[in-house]
Amino acid sequence: MSKTLFTAMSEQLLAFNEEDLLKVIEKALSQGITPADIIESGLSPALETIGEKFEAGEFFLPELIFSGQIMKNVLEKIRPHMISEDNKSSGRVIMGTVEGDIHHIGKNIFISVLEGDGYEVYDLGEDTPPATFLEKAKELNPDIIGMSSLISTGVSKMAETISLLKDNGIKADIIVGGAAVTEKNATLVGADGYAFDAWQGLRIVRQMSAK
């Protein structure tokens, strides 16, 4: 029976059918299936498939956004059923567009994908000064810090921000992305990871938080 329900969950998530997915999840919960099993056996395989299709050029941005939004709502639905051990996030992330850049779209897409994967994300917004990254890193003790920039001057601001964070003993892994950033200059600014798009970013964040 569980296997049938897990298959149904995967099918509904892959069809981006939120209403029917939530019904299947309710049924599973009523049968005593744990939230951890729902995520691991019902939803994660479908999320992997969505990521693979995105990388293969079969799915595009809307499918990533649909799945991220649906997963966010699903997690809200099952959170009350989680026992304390289950009820922890995949990790804590703070995200911001660096100082001097007011663009937000790429950052917000990445946040929705991370939240859909169970991460607890704190959005520092746009035009975020290095000192704010440091202040929030000290306050929230994140596992990962993300920085985004669309404009080329943002890359040097990333370097300044990362340097400030490291000089002040912040241990969180740092991932950077955005139209102005390349793998090469991500390394040069001292980042621990670079994401070409939101899905690649999720993969890297998963690797970072699994360490």
Place this chain on the structure above:
Amino acid sequence: MTSMSPVERVLRTMEGKPVDRVPCFSAQLEARQANEILGKPSSAETGKFEAPWINSIERKGHPVVEPDFLRLALAETLNHRNQAQVELGFDGMWAYYDDTWQMPDAGTLALTSGALCSSIPDGHGNMTYMYREAGIKSPEDFEAWPYWPDPDDVAHRAYEYYKMFMKKNGERACIFGYGFFGGLFESMNWTFGIEKTPLWIKRNPAYVKRFLDLLEEISIKTHTAILEAGAHGIFQTDDFAFKTGPFMRPAMIEELFGERYRRIIKNVHDRGGKYILHSCGDNTLLFDQFIDWGADGCHAYENTSNVDIFKEKEIHGDQVTIVGGIGIDYLLSERSKDEEIVEKVKELISKLGPGGRFLLSPVHSEDSVPSAKLKVMIDAVKEYGAYPIK
């Protein structure tokens, strides 16, 4: 071959007919270039912003601008930019006129189709706009939006402007008009927010339909008015892609926009006009669709995206006119050398010129581009673009 008029040169090129030389096309200018070309001081130098209503608001001490005052300022600003394109010597140009923008407060410009932009300095003594956020975040916002445009009113105003502009310039350049900001897809992204648009499509299809119906009606009515005023074609902007590829599955784009664009473009053709579709980014997966919809030309083939303009010439060069090729990231910036622009122009002409259907153009307009660099580009096309290509 005897020398042709700019209008004849552009239109014949788009039909794949022999012409005297490759035409040079402009995809709009910004205030900085317009001031340089027309010999006018920047707004800062005159003690007022390019958008003079801002000072006026501050003096009056209230945040809402009278629509008629704003309309006059927009008309002056956009006409200034359009005229500068003619004066610099482009053969063809995108002449944009949209006086429907609103100003809900001193720092905000609102598109009547539902997007909010910040009014910001351009770094050259003028004001410009930067997209800020969706103006419509919920169905309630949609119902309450105060600025939905009246398509007939927009079309009427477009007619009045282009009648005047064509009378003055209609023989000096091939004019592609555009009377309302944003194509159907791009406007959805601006109005609902790019990261929320997919959710609107999924959850609020009736609102999406109402929105697209309105945009299609405005497009058809303003295009009709512009062509009846004498313009040679329409240049419509709709960014379907980012630098790595389309925002959406091509099949989804077809489902949402295909028939609507076929109707929009057929209307242009029925009135004897040519139609150029601007779409930023890498549209490699979409060019077949654009051609199937009826586009006569595509702009911009951004050099900073993954699109390969030379491969596109091989694949689609006999079906659609390629408009673009000159990047603004370096070549048309302060940093480039004039000879580098000339070399790129020569390369583009030699590879894309044969067979016609190529209008050499910047891929964008941007405040940082000096008008002197544009002039180098135009002069190089005139010097090296003569057919037969050497």
